[in-house]
Amino acid sequence: MFEIRLHSRGGQGGVTAAKLIAYAAFLDGKYATATPLYGAERRGAPVVSFIRIDDEPIRIYSQIRNPDLVIVLDESIMQLVDVLHGIKPDGEVLINSQKGTEVEGHRTYPVDLTGISLALDLVLAGNPILNTPLIGAISKLGVISQASAKQVIAETFRDERNVEAALRAYEELKI
Amino acid sequence: MLTFGTGNKAVAMAARDAKPVVVAAYPITPQTEIVEEIANFVTDGTLAARYIPVESEHSSMAACIGAAATGVRTFTATSSHGLVYMCEMLHMSAGARLPIVMANANRALGPGWNIGAEHSDSMSMRDTGWLQVYVSTVQEAYDATMMAFRIAEHTDVLLPVMINLDGFLLTHITQTFETVEPDDFIPPTATPHAIDIKNPGGYGTLTPGNVHFKFRYDIERGMRASIPVIEETEAEFARRFGREYHLYEEYRCEDAEVVIIAMGTLGKEMEVAVDILRDEGVAAGAVRMRWFRPFIVPDLDGKDVVVIDREYSFGYGGILAGELQAKSGCRPFSVIAGLGGQEVTYDDIAEFVRIRRPGTEHWFGVDD
Amino acid sequence: MAIPDEEFLLKTTSACAGCPSSLILRYVTKAAGADTVLVIPACCTSVIQGVYPTTAMNIPVYNVAFASAAAVASGMSEAFRAEGRKTNVICYAGDGGTIDIGIQALSGALERGTDFLYICYDNEAYSNTGMQRSGATPLGAMTTTTPGGKKDHKKDLDAIVAAHNPVYQATACAAYPQDLYNKVEKALSIPGPKFMHILAPCPPGWRFPSEKTIEMGKLAVKTGLWVLYEREGGKLTITGASKAAMKKRIPVEDYLSVQGRFRKITAEETAEVQKTVEDMIARLQREADGIC
Numbered sequence: 091m092f093e094i095r096l097h098s099r100g101g102q103g104g105v106t107a108a109k110l111i112a113y114a115a116f117l118d119g120k121y122a123t124a125t126p127l128y129g130a131e132r133r134g135a136p137v138v139s140f141i142r143i144d145d146e147p148i149r150i151y152s153q154i155r156n157p158d159l160v161i162v163l164d165e166s167i168m169q170l171v172d173v174l175h176g177i178k179p180d181g182e183v184l185i186n187s188q189k190g191t192e193v194e195g196h197r198t199y200p201v202d203l204t205g206i207s208l209a210l211d212l213v214l215a216g217n218p219i220l221n222t223p224l225i226g227a228i229s230k231l232g233v234i235s236q237a238s239a240k241q242v243i244a245e246t247f248r249d250e251r252n253v254e255a256a257l258r259a260y261e262e263l264k265i
Numbered sequence: 266m267l268t269f270g271t272g273n274k275a276v277a278m279a280a281r282d283a284k285p286v287v288v289a290a291y292p293i294t295p296q297t298e299i300v301e302e303i304a305n306f307v308t309d310g311t312l313a314a315r316y317i318p319v320e321s322e323h324s325s326m327a328a329c330i331g332a333a334a335t336g337v338r339t340f341t342a343t344s345s346h347g348l349v350y351m352c353e354m355l356h357m358s359a360g361a362r363l364p365i366v367m368a369n370a371n372r373a374l375g376p377g378w379n380i381g382a383e384h385s386d387s388m389s390m391r392d393t394g395w396l397q398v399y400v401s402t403v404q405e406a407y408d409a410t411m412m413a414f415r416i417a418e419h420t421d422v423l424l425p426v427m428i429n430l431d432g433f434l435l436t437h438i439t440q441t442f443e444t445v446e447p448d449d450f451i452p453p454t455a456t457p458h459a460i461d462i463k464n465p466g467g468y469g470t471l472t473p474g475n476v477h478f479k480f481r482y483d484i485e486r487g488m489r490a491s492i493p494v495i496e497e498t499e500a501e502f503a504r505r506f507g508r509e510y511h512l513y514e515e516y517r518c519e520d521a522e523v524v525i526i527a528m529g530t531l532g533k534e535m536e537v538a539v540d541i542l543r544d545e546g547v548a549a550g551a552v553r554m555r556w557f558r559p560f561i562v563p564d565l566d567g568k569d570v571v572v573i574d575r576e577y578s579f580g581y582g583g584i585l586a587g588e589l590q591a592k593s594g595c596r597p598f599s600v601i602a603g604l605g606g607q608e609v610t611y612d613d614i615a616e617f618v619r620i621r622r623p624g625t626e627h628w629f630g631v632d633d
Numbered sequence: 634m635a636i637p638d639e640e641f642l643l644k645t646t647s648a649c650a651g652c653p654s655s656l657i658l659r660y661v662t663k664a665a666g667a668d669t670v671l672v673i674p675a676c677c678t679s680v681i682q683g684v685y686p687t688t689a690m691n692i693p694v695y696n697v698a699f700a701s702a703a704a705v706a707s708g709m710s711e712a713f714r715a716e717g718r719k720t721n722v723i724c725y726a727g728d729g730g731t732i733d734i735g736i737q738a739l740s741g742a743l744e745r746g747t748d749f750l751y752i753c754y755d756n757e758a759y760s761n762t763g764m765q766r767s768g769a770t771p772l773g774a775m776t777t778t779t780p781g782g783k784k785d786h787k788k789d790l791d792a793i794v795a796a797h798n799p800v801y802q803a804t805a806c807a808a809y810p811q812d813l814y815n816k817v818e819k820a821l822s823i824p825g826p827k828f829m830h831i832l833a834p835c836p837p838g839w840r841f842p843s844e845k846t847i848e849m850g851k852l853a854v855k856t857g858l859w860v861l862y863e864r865e866g867g868k869l870t871i872t873g874a875s876k877a878a879m880k881k882r883i884p885v886e887d888y889l890s891v892q893g894r895f896r897k898i899t900a901e902e903t904a905e906v907q908k909t910v911e912d913m914i915a916r917l918q919r920e921a922d923g924i925c
Contacts, residue, residue: 109439116269116441124439128295128380147402149537151434151530152610286715287708315711320741324704327697327738331672331708334695337715339708353698460693460709462668462720467688469696471679476686 092233093154094141097173098163098220101133107163107221108139110242111228115143117238123148136167143233157181159233163203163220165191184227184263186220201227201263210251210258219255222247226256230263266444272406272435275442276342276368276428277302279410281312282447283366285340287332289317289325291347294380295432296370299342322347326354326365333363334468336459338414341365344432345372348386352393358425359394359484361469362458364417365425368410371399371529371575372432373605381606382431384528385576388557388584394484396426396491397557401533403440406430408508409555415451415498421490423456429557431575433606434530445506488559495556512561514553517543521550523569523618526589528554531573531603531614538614549618554585562592570597571621573614577601582626598622602629636814637663646689648681651843653807653833653850654754655681658725660810661752662692664817669721670695670709674702674735676727677761678754700734702726703742706749714748721821722749728769729759732790743797743826750820750827753790754807756835764838772906773889773898776838782897786909791830795864800825803863803872806832808850812861812873819863832859840893852891857882857910860917869920879918885910 094111098104105126112124120143127138140154155176162173162185174183174193185191186203207218222243229239243252270278277299280288288307290300306312315332319325322343329339343351348369358365373383387397396416400406406428413426430436460468472480495512503509516536518524525535532553542549552563574583581587586599598621603609607630617627626632641662648655654677662669671694673679679696683689697705702724710722726735731753739751758776759765766776768788775782794802801820805813813831820827834849836842841849853859854874861875871879885907889895898906 112439113269121441122269122439125434126437128433128437148440149533150611151431151438151534152608155610287712289708315715317707317711318745319704319707320737320744321704323700324707324738324741327701327704328708328711330697330701331695331705331710332712333708334705335709335712335716337712339712354701357698357701460670460695462670462693465691465693467682467685467690467694467696470682470685470688470694472685 091142091144091148092159093157094159094161094233095154095157096139096141096161096163097167097171098137098139099167100135100137101217102163103217103219103221104137104139104163107224108141110221110225110246111234112141112143114225114234114238114242117241118235120145121147125151127153136171159184159231161224162186163224184231199227199231199263201259203227203259206255206258206262210255212249212251212255219252222252223255223259226259227263229256230260230265236260267441268444269439269441270403271298271437271439272403272430273298273370273437274302275403275407276410276430277306278444279407280340280366281306282444283340283411283414283451284312284338285314286337287315287317287329287339289319289328289339289341291319291322291325291343293322293344293347295372295436296342296344296347296368298436299368322351323354326351326358329365330354330358330361330363333358333365333456334361334460336454336456338418338454339365340367342368342370344370345374345386348390349374352390355390355393355395360480362423362484362487363425364423364454364456366410366413366417366428367425368428368430370432370436371429379605380432382434382530383575383604383606384429387427387429388576390427391558391584394424394488395558396424396488397429398426398555399429399528399532399557400435400555401530401553403435403438404442404508405510406435407442407444408502408510411445411447411451412498412502416491416494418451418454418456419494420455420457422487422494424484424487424491429529431529450501450505492559492561510555512556513563514555515563516551516553518550518552520548521568522548523571523621524550524552524565525571525573525614525618526552526554526585527573528557528585529575531575531609534611535573535614537611538618541611541615542618547618560588560592562589565589565593565595569621569623570595571600571617572597573600573602573617575603577604596624599626600629601626634815634818636660636811639663641667641691643689643691645683645687646681647683649837649843651836651846652677652681653835653846654678654756656807656810656846657754657813657831657833660814661723661725661817664814665721665723665821667692668719669723672697672702672706672709672722672724674726674730675699675761676730677756678725680761699730701738702730702735703738703747703751706751707742707745707747710747710749724749724751726751726753727761728753728755728757729767732768732788736793740797743794743799743828747826748824750817750829752829752831754831754833756833756838757787758835758838760835760838773902774894775897776894782902794828797826799828801827801863801865802829804830804832804859804861806850806854806859806861807834808847808854809861809873816863838894841891849892852888854878855883856885856888857914858885858888858906860913862917862921869917871917871921879914882910882914
C-alpha cells in the first residue's frame, strides 16, 4: 500500500486534490481512498488529507501515520506542523516552493506549483489553482499514470490551461 | 457502472436508482451531501421525485410519513441531533408500518459540539421499530441502501429501514464503487394499507389497551419476519449483482479462539488487526455486525469475545456488548472506543485483544 | 351555495354535547366532499372521530403526532400530486396543535407552497387534556393552568399566517355554518396553501351550558371579538354577520359575563379586551378599505 499525507491550508483545494489523486489511481485500476481530516473548517487553517493506493481493497479508515509520500501545498505550514511526523525512513516529500526548499534526511521534490498556476492566470476566488499542477507533478513521480492524470483533469476542469499547468509541473519536477 | 465517490454520494445514487417518489430533505453535517446530491438529481431530471425542503428533521420524517401513507416510495437522510429530533416520528412511522428508507450518518451528540463518528444517535433509536443496518464501505453503503427499499417494502415486513454509515470516516471517504441497474430487483410499492379514498378508514385512531398490544406485537412479527426477507434479499442481490452480504460478516473465524465484534468502519479495520494477530500466532477472528435490528446473534460458543462499542448507555455499559452478552451468554471484554471520532487504529484494536479481560469494561484513552 | 345532504361525519361521534368542533368538521367535510383526506394531530378530534375499530368518519383520517400535521400534509399532498391525483389534503387541528407546538411545521408548509388547506379550530385552550392554557387562550380566561385568569393576550395567529402570504386565508365561526361552508369550498378550489381559523366555543372549557354553543359564537361576532373575513390575493373582505359588527357592536361584557372562564376577569382587563377589539376592528376596516 502506498500512503500519501497531504498538508494544505483551508481554501487551497487540498481536499479536492486528494480526491483527484485517488481518482487517478482508480482510473489506473488500483484501489484508492481519499479522506479529509475535518477539524475547524476555516480558510487558512492547516488541513490534512490522506490518500491510500493499493492493489487490494483498502480496509483502513484511521489516519495515515507512516506516509510514503508527504505533500506540502503551503510551505509556511512547516513552521506550524511537523509535516515529517511518522514519515517512513525512505519516505519522500513534495513541496510547493518557489525557493526550492528541501528537508533533511528525505528525498525532496520542490516544485513551484503556485508560480505555474499564476503564470497561466489559473486563479479561483483569489487563490491560485494548485490541484492541476500537483496532479502533473505526482504523475512524474509515478504515483499515478500520465494518462489518468490527463483524464482526471479533462473530466474535472473545463479550462484547457489546467492541462498546460499539469504539463509544466511534470516538466519542472526533477527526478 | 464502476465509479468513484464518497459514502454520501453512494447513498444518494442508490436512492436515486431506487426511484423514490417523495424525498424530504433537511441539511445536517455530515449527511448534507446526500440531500445536496439528490437535489442535483431532481434538478437535472435524473430523478423524477418530489423534493420537499422541510424546516426540520421532525418534519422530514413527518413528510415521509404523509407520502408513504399514500403508498409511494420515500427517502430521507439525517444524522445525530437530526435523528434524535425526529425520534417521535421514528416511532410513528414504524407504528404506522410505513416502509420509509433513511440514511443516517452516525455522529456524536452534544454538548460539546462534535461532528465525529459515534453510534449514540442510532443506537438510542433502537426501540423505535426501525430496522438498522451498519455499513463499512462506500460500496456497501450503495448496496445496503438499494436493498433497504426491497426489505422495507416487503409485505411480510412493512417496517422502515435505517442505513447507518460512520460520519466522515465513511460519509466523506472517497472509494471505488459500482452502481447497478435495479430493474425489478425492487418491485413496485404495494403498501396494503395505503390510503384508499374508495375504502376510507381511520389510521392511528384511539386504540384501547385491549387491542393496542396486538399492534405492538405485530411490529415484532414484522421484525422477526424481516430476517428471512433480509437473507433472501441479500441472496438475490448476490445472484443479480455479484456482491455477497450476510446478516453479519465473519473474518477468519473458523478456528478462532478470540473474536472481535464491532460495527461500521471499525468492523472493517479490525480485519487488519486480525491479520496482525494471526501473524503473532493468536487465533483471532472478527465478526462485523451488520444488522443491529433485527438483532441476530452470531455463534460465539467457546470463544473469547472482544466487543467494541462506539457509543455507551450510561449506567449500563456498551450497548452492543450488553446485547450480545444478554442474547448469547458470552462474557465479552467490552471496549468503548471511537466516540466523537476518536482515532482508533488497527494497532489499537489488536492491542484490545492482547489486553482482554473477559467480563470487564475498558474505555480506550481512559483505562490505558 | 347549497349545502349537500351527504354526511361524512356520522352520528356516532364521541364528541361532548354541544361540541363546536364536530359541528365545524361536519360542514368542512360537506364542503370538501369524498375525495379528501383529513390529517389530524392530537386534539379533540382525535377523540371525536371514535375509537378503534370503529370510526365516525366516512373519509380517510390520518392521525399524526402533535407537532407534525402540516408536515405530514406536505408529504401527502406532494405524493398525491406526483401521482396526478387531486385529492384534498386538509389538516384539521386545534389551537394548541397550531398556535403552539405545530406552528413551526405550519410555517414551513405555508412557505413551501404546499397544496393543502390547514384549518385551526380554536377553542382557546388545550381542551382534549382538560382545559389548560394555550397561546390562543384570551386575556382573563381561567384554565386549569391559569386558575387566576390568563394575564397574557391571545397570540395573533392570523397575522403570523398572513405574513406567509397564503393564496387564501379566512376566519369563520361554528355559529355561522353557511359562511364557513362557502369559505371551505372556495379555499379548496384554489391550488396552493390555504388557511382557515375557525372559532369553536367550547361548553365545558368556556363554562357555559351545552345548548348555548351557537349563541356564544354569535356573541363573539356581535361584540367584534371575532371578525369573519377572507383574504384572497391580498384583498381582505369582511363577510356575513361581521359586516354589521364592523359598524355597530355590543359591549364585550355581554360575551365575557356569560362564560364561567371569565369569572375572575378584572374591570381593567375587560376594558383592555374592549380596546383590543376596537383596535382590531379599526385595523381590519382600514385593510378592507384598501388603506393599508
